[in-house]
Amino acid sequence: AIFQCPPALQAWELSSTPSGPQTFLVPSVYANMDYLFWRKNSIMKPEDDRDPYPWIIWYIWKAKNDKLFRGIDRDPLELVRYAESECQAWHNAKETISAPIQGQPQEETQVLSSGNICMVDGSWTSTAQFSGMRWVWKDSMERI
Template sequence: MVGSRLEPCLLAPLAISSAHRRDTYCWSYTRSGQYTVKSEYWVAQNVLKREEEKQVVEPSITDLQAYVWKLKTPKKICHLIGQLLTGHVAVTRNLARRNMRCDNYCPRCGELEESVTHAIFECPPALQVWSLSSTPTGPGIFRVPSVYTNMDFLFWRKNAIIEPDQDRDPYPWLIWYIWKARNKKLFSGIDRDPLELVRHAESECQAWFEANKVVQPIIQDINVEESQWWEHPTYGGKESHAARVTPAYRIGSTAVGNGEHAPTFDMPELWNGLQGDDCNVKRAPGLAKLCDGAGKD
């Protein structure tokens, strides 16, 4: 009844078509009513985008995921941190959500539910590790009940305390060994001492930075000294000129060992030897013998 009463009110303002055609769909964002890609792009940028901005959505973790692969740490640890951010790790809460038959409590402390935040930041053994480590911590700014907030602090916020260029914080290794200690407790029933874990993580961090330190190459200095020029008789219509070359290597050069090495050759004598009877001796032993004879002066 209500619909039948409203229909005349809605239909009255509509003009009756003189062509008496059936109703069809039209694209109201162009004058012709025809759809175009250009008009759809305008709608996406000006109409739909405004509607999306009005919606209340959760913060994006795209920046966190992108920064994971910029960490100064082995790639296996980057992969683990990325999995922690996306929730693709086998904590009991995730297993229960996938209908896995398992206990939902924490294997280390017996908490009723084990989440990613609890396993890495809130479990008592993990809390001891963070407290004993050199990572800056404080009440209300770190170890809050959100893995995203805690990772945000580790990635960027703590750099206000530590200079980024001097930042050798072992927190990626701490996360790695906290997770390994959790698995060892779950599968082997072995508890790791938090202080031992912190020392091991810091030593692994120091070893990794030392192994990846960029060593500047030592440039070898080679000085070429020119001596007196000499003139050889015409050979083949051209005059041949040469010089006494004295290559001098720096002391401690790896090319010649420890000490100075400055061999000299008498170029006229070497040239005459090559043009004389020994010119047919072109193998390495003969040439070396000829050079030794030229350098005995």
């Protein structure tokens, strides 16, 4: 459904992903994913890769579910444009996150309170008829 049905093939043709009529001839999802993840890198430099194919896969999948379960047909061009805009928004969000400021690492010490403590634990299995639970209270002098 992601690579072989006519609306999906049309979406791939309309997308910026390097593909053509001979790209997804094999009905193997694995072979087609192999192309998208590794083989297309011989066409497009990986560092320049802003290919929206993960989003296209997702929206083709959602469109297939809409067709099967709700009877809604999605326009392949609309699907591709939406996937591309989501991809661009994701890359823009990644770029706006600034790198953490490198300074002197400050050591944080964890202080444990020696006040009253309540400890709780439980055990169960889905196949057993019984389960167990226990709690213990310790005061500041660690008396139970």
